Amino acid sequence: MTNQDEAALLKTKTYRKICGESIAKSILAHYKLQKELPSSTLYKVQMGAFSEKKNAEALVNKLAKDGYQAFITT
Incomplete structure (x- = not known):
């Protein structure tokens, strides 16, 4: 990391979750895939x-x- 602010943000679970969701949405959009809805079954x-x-x-x-x-x- 060259940006100290970004490095500090990456230490938080919230920011990592936001980044992960953004990456996943980008992959879905790029490959024109649809997100599967979660099952209604709970374990x-x-x-x-x-x-x-x-x-x-x-x-x-x-x-x-x-x-x-x-x-x-x-």
Whole structure:
């Protein structure tokens, strides 16, 4: 990288996502392809089970920080 501002932006997940989506859209347009719609089927993954709520909350917070939607259920 020769541009320090651009290099700093690339360190953020948001900017990398924007760049990735822009590249994907450009490829679709160049090859005249259509984006497939996502399936309506959801596949659920359980990340853990804890005897203490604080441990479950810690994992939910970590997952949220990493960009994943998470929730606690009993």
